[in-house]
Amino acid sequence: MDFMITEVVKGLKQLYNQDVEESLISIQDTRKEFEGQATIVVFPFVRFSKKSPEQTANDLGEYLVANLEVVTAFNVVKGFLNLSITNSYWMDLFNTDLLRPDFGKIPSNGKKVMVEYSSPNTNKPLHLGHVRNNLLGYSVSELLKANGSEVYKVNLVNDRGIHICKSMLAWQKWGEQETPESSGLKGDHLVGKYYVIFDKEYKKEIEALKLTGQTEEEAKKNAPLIREAQAMLLAWENGDEGVISLWKRMNGWVYDGFAVTYKNLGVDFDKYYYESNTYLLGKDTVDEGLEKGVFFKKEDGSVWIDLTADGLDQKLVLRADGTSVYITQDLGTAQMKFDDFGMDESIYVVGNEQDYHFKVLFLILDKLGKSWAKGLYHLSYGMVDLPSGKMKSREGTVVDADDLIAEMVATAKQKTEALGKVDNFSEEEKESLYYKIGMGALKYFLLKVEPKKRLLFDPAESIDFQGNTGPFIQYTHARIKSLLSKAGFTAGVLVDNQIELSATELEMIILLAKYPAEIAAAAKTFSPASLANYIYEVAKMFNKFYHEIPPIVKEENEQLKQHRLNLSWVTANVIKDGMRILGIEVPERM
RNA sequence: GCAUCCAUAGCUCAGCUGGAUAGAGCAACGGUUUUCUAAACCGUAGGUCAUAGGUUCGAAUCCUAUUGGGUGUACCA
Helix, strand or coil: CHHHHHHHHHHHHHHHCCCCCHHHCCEEECCCCCCCCEEEECHHHHHHHCCCHHHHHHHHHHHHHHHCCCEEEEEEECCEEEEEECHHHHHHHHHHHHCCCCCCCCCCCCCEEEEECCCCECCCCCEHHHHHHHHHHHHHHHHHHHCCCEEEEEEEEECCCHHHHHHHHHHHHHCCCCCHHHHCCCHHHHHHHHHHHHHHHHHHHHHHHHHCCCCHHHHHHHCHHHHHHHHHHHHHHCCCHHHHHHHHHHHHHHHHHHHHHHHHHCCCCCEEEEHHHHCCCCHHHHHHHHHCCCCEECCCCCEEEECHHHCCCEEEEECCCCCECHHHHHHHHHHHHHHHHCCCEEEEEEEHHHHHHHHHHHHHHHHCCCHHHHHEEEEEECCEEECCECCECCCCECCEHHHHHHHHHHHHHHHHHHHCCCCCCCHHHHHHHHHHHHHHHHHHHHHCCCCCCCEECCCCCCCCCCCCCHHHHHHHHHHHHHHHHHCCCCCCCCCCCCCCCCHHHHHHHHHHHCHHHHHHHHHHCCCHHHHHHHHHHHHHHHHHHHHHCCCCCCCCCHHHHHHHHHHHHHHHHHHHHHHHHHCCCCCCCC
16 A cells, blocks of 8 residues: 555645645555445645545545546545545465465564563473464564564573572471372472471461461561571572582473473473572672762662652662662663673563663663663563452462363363364364363463453353364464365465455455554564454455355355465465464364 | 553554544344355444544644553663
């Protein structure tokens, strides 16, 4: 439609002798109730046309009909100029653009982007909140790749700290040498079990201390368990061999467990970073900031930054004893990541409870004069809520990722079997299909919602297989595949551009043609959700088309048959490719 | 208190840089299968876009205030 904008600019120049920015011209789809396919809003032009909106639209309409061959007619409704465009224009577009095997592939834009996501703690298994993070991180990565960027996916593992020591200590005390092998538990679940035990015992100690007259706060500080955990952390930092080897052993169990969950989720990483390696970073950056006068030192030796002029608070960046806080290592890690990859943009996929932290982090890096600071972006997403309230991992009231996956696959199995369409599938094919459908439902459900919005997850009712869902889209794809094979479709056969198009066929071409623009728009806003909703539109449109025309397989007019198959083929390609970006597989049959 | 995000149909969500009569799905009700997969399609019903102002030819969209909710405001990570 770019040629249309160019022509409108020329027309306005000729009609009213006015130069107009292209951005002032908005071309949109004509609403169904009116004649035409493209609509130009003329209100912005009346200022210089000095005529009524209707008259202005008429002038422009006449100009376009006279000067553009593809525009055959126009009508004016209020300030809206509706243009009728020849079918052959759309057919040419379809033939030369959409039918190309590489339709939807966007050439490289030369940008390097890092996406950091997942970032789990190694003291407990992954839960539903992590699932949202992982799916978002993975699909945003794929989205940016599809838009022509070079993407590095990294996972910064939080493998040290007091919370890790809690699991370790509890295992030491009550674990009786239990291992994943001896217990049959997945490694991350085993470790998580001891994290919960720690919390339970810790709470008991607090209650006991409160009975002796201590306040809640004192009791929390003085409980023997927490003191032991702190001592363990200190020993760890001092390189105590016993603690380190226990740490390695238990972390190993967790990684084995995570590997399984990641595989099931279909996510992967180009590089892992570990906080046990990065937690001392950032002190150089602090020195740098002091030199540049960005930071200042208080009498006690602690280092701060004053952000009150930016509407934020004073923020500690280094303790008086010289040890790091959270933001210290994030400053150092940001520098290290840039030194490693030299990326133009860096996306942090982290929940919205850390909005403030990242605001501060990016602001500090900018004040330090880091040229790359403007390429940093916090992809913030809302929490996943349950009808019963919040998930609390310490209390074990979470929706566990592995349980959820298993449940989804089981539901897919049950629903598929009830439909009785898989009788001629092998056992292996069945298992693979149930997995694809179950995960498709889960992934689509989580991804179709705008990241920054909170998401309500009702295990009993939320996951559906009808309507705007993953399986609906998968089903549409499978249906097209079945159609193409029954009809003996060959790709790459062009149909004469004079062929008659139905209203739905025309709508489909227009919708499908938007695919590359949809990818670009979704990439720009880091939002898989908009792409997900677009794919749904495509699938819905196909189903409508499929129902309102007679069976294609039996169509005797070869041109018509080939054209309808072409249309189906492009639809299937767009669905498959779009779903791939979302990290969702589409089966060939279901 | 301050900061920040959110509020659209009974429920879950769309609604692009302001554009025409605000759209889907689920749930409810009715219909469609001797023809390519009915996990589909068609129809009915369902709305004061939280409230009140403002800007504009035009506001769900932008601005201000108010209400309700989430999150943050740690020398935790």
